[in-house]
Amino acid sequence: MKKAVVLLSGGLDSTTALYLAKSQGFEVYAISFDYGQRHDKELQCAKNVAEAAGVKEHIIVKTNMDAWGGSALTDKNIDVPEGDVNRTDIPITYVPARNMIFLAFAASYAEKIGAQDIFIGVSEVDYSGYVDCRQEFLDAMEQAINKGTVCGVEGRKIKINAPFINMTKAEEIKLGMELGVDYSLTWSCYKGEDKACGVCDSCLLRLKAFKEAGFEDPIEYKEEK
Template sequence: MMKKAVVLLSGGLDSSTAMYLAKSEGYEVHAMSFNYGQRHKKEIEFAKKIAEKAGVKEHIIVKTNMNAWGGSALTDSNIDVPKGDLENEEIPVTYVPARNMIFLSYAASYAEAIGAQDIFIGVSQVDYSGYVDCRKEFIDAMENSINLGTVCAVKDNRKIKIHAPFMYMTKSEEIQLGMKLGVDYSLTWTCYNGYEKACGECDSCKLRLNAFKEAGYKDPVEYFN
């Protein structure tokens, strides 16, 4: 019987690579995506495509409403997505308050329900936009909390492990790994905007474009410029 893993799948480069890595390690993949009230649903469309291409066991889309309180350019229509500045050291307005904390909580509930002991998340504290919920100390703390608050861990001694395999990898190293794993990056969406093509100007696009260049590959996604 294959071991099960819950993979948090946004439809972007990082989560898609994490999904393929979990598959390569012999896990039966149960992907979880979120319609959390973000301003556009392009990433959900791409999450469906990449999950189907990868042949996951199950793909669940959770609907919640983090736009009810907002606080981010990704959920608030009155906050513009800024042009990317990779030299900026401030927390950008695209940070969604406690998003990974919420997502990992859902993933833990899903994992316990289906008997999975592994959760994969594609965060990194090397190539990121300064989001505090992408750091190893946060991931470790969440894992500890999950194992203090689930019956499978407390009563049955089946602890849940959070895998963050790219924590100390650059995005270019991640892309090189993904290419070996057969990730179809044309089926991923990274842009913070929901246009017909990727904008090429937001933080996320700039990090992605720079990573593909460093990795020695051409990004298969179409850009406006």
């Protein structure tokens, strides 16, 4: 069976990507990151999703990206702001080069296990303006991976799959429902409280997507705009 490494945060996008990879016949190896984020709720959700989906292996890589901070997600001295789905600037929740770092780890893992596919659940349509969620970046990263790995140089190239890059989150949720994704196991809020805040960028995008898809979001919120 062909193998795939799936970047699994425990959020809506990565969970849907995992189920899509499984539906395409891949033996799934999930990789998650304890990178110094302000809470571990999403990481616990990643563990629950991996177990529910029956992945072949789930590993958690521990890094310390909070050592230099620079983001509301890794620096507890920076407050998570209220969201704005119409913003045009890069929000303070952007973590410097996060997807570049994550994909580098995923490539190393993929080379070790003999996987030629990496799945990442990013989108250029419904997202928070992060520069490392663009197809242009993914193409460049894939090229770098295949120039910097033995498997790539020998012709066993690694492909970065971003199946939702041109999809709205609503379209993604509809697909996830068809695939049997249990979204009650996922977490998207930037805050790690008992209930999702309902007002950060990630919550707003998630709530908007479920409404447009015609489904009720199964997680609880403190408030909704």
